[in-house]
Amino acid sequence: MTLPDTAPRSGRGRNVTVMVTGAGTPGAVGIIKAIRRTDAFDPHIIGVETIPDASGFPLVDTAETVSAGDDFIQDVIDVARREDVDVVFPLRPTDLQSLSEAKPRFESEGIEVMVSDPETLSIAMDTGRLYDHLVQHGHQIVPEFYRVSTCDEFVDAVRALGYPDRRVCFKRSDGNKVCFLDSEADGSNVLLDTQPNNTVSTLDGVLPIFEEIEPFPDLIVTEYLPGDEYSVDVIAREDDVPVTVSRSHDEISAGHSYMGTIEEAPELIESARQICALLGIEYNANFRFKYAADGTPKLVEVNPHLSESVTAYVGAGANIPSLSVQHALGWDLSEITVDWGTHVTHDWQEIVFRPGQKSATI
Known part of the structure; x- marks a missing residue:
């Protein structure tokens, strides 16, 4: 899937400053492009990463290298305050817990951090605890x-x-x-x-x-689950799950989906909604399902953050990164029409950092 160029377009309404943490993670380039593509607001994007040659840095308005250790949160808060950030959009899973625990510090600055509460994260990111929790509440969606x-x-x-x-x-x-x-x-x-x-x-x-x-x-x-694999990606907040879309994984390598189809799977979508409500998931989550030998769908894992391949939906009419920012700000979301059956292939993209140059080329 090829997204259009990232040059900002005018006339889309109010300015929104979005901080993307983990700007060098897989999927960051596509997610930043998707935010740029929105018609709902004029995005000003701050990219934050612990390395100076992050793949997403060429696409952001301001790139900031921060500490990787104990000073990470304070560095992020300092940058967010200086840049007048509205929303912090975490992309690296290992940052979620520390950002969640620091949410009150961001909120005191008027900054929304798009991450679930610490207890929700601790259950969702530990498959054993997650399966136990679902079984205790009567959900049969887990494998043996x-x-x-x-x-x-x-x-x-x-x-x-x-x-x-x-x-x-x-x-x-x-x-x-x-x-x-x-x-x-x-x-x-x-x-x-x-x-x-x-x-x-x-x-x-x-x-x-x-x-x-x-x-x-x-x-x-x-x-062992030998059947087809699907993902359901959601935008959630408290008891509200306004966006749910699903896709099949036609080709997977090293745990990453490189080819898939935007395919409506009502049974899996309903299961994802129920799990969101049970766990209290907020903002973004990705649910991976596989089918057992008898054709029964089973939950593989829950990722309580934006999937790196979520941009697969953009070409089918669901710009989830943009919608997520709007939802975090409390805006009413416009109704989306998904072009079910859209087939998507992901490919690599080179980011070139030449010696002596501060900027990179794509």
Whole structure:
């Protein structure tokens, strides 16, 4: 999908200053372009990142490099105050908790931070806690799963889920990398904190590694879901979920969707709405679902932030980054018409920083 050039257009109403934190994260370029594309307001975009050559810096009005450690929040507040920021739009998942805890400090400056409350984040970003929470409240959308914290518990869970006759999945409860156990696979090392995703090994291949790990990681072991994968992306606030759109993932690499179709999935959209209400999710969230062998949809994970591939919807009529800013400001959202069936392909884009030049080219 190609978005139009990023030159601001006049005559769109009031000016809005948006700070994008994590301006060098995957998806930042497309999200910044989508904000530029809006007709609802004239965006002034501040890009914040902990590195000086962030991919999104060439597209923002003001680029600021901030500290990566304990001074991160204070640096962001200082920049937001100086630039008279209206809304802070976090793109990096690892920034969410600290920004959420600091929301009162931003609010005292009249700045809206687009992130859920700390307790909501702590549940949504820990798959084990999330699944437990949903089961306790009667939601059957989760796959069969076990939470384990010892090697013996891991082996018992794997066997209970049908291994070696069936494939089994596992990952860190607070992580995103999924590993598979397949009795017919070649044994291989499993490094839960590194890429690529979707490592396939055998139980015999991973046990020597787990037997040496101290302390044993908090893992979640789940049934293997062989069916199609979908995402539902939402804009939410309190009990209101004014925007929900869904898409299929036709091609995935290292956990990222590079090809998909904007496809209406009412059952998944309703599940996402219910989970939003249960968890109290605010602003943006991305729900990943996969279908089990019997055709039943199961929740894979909840990402309580804007998806890096959310710009897939822009070409289908749903500019979620722009709508999210408007919703954060309390504006009434205009009705959107989604062109269901729109097919989208993502591609890489080079950002070139030449020696001696302050700006970059795309």
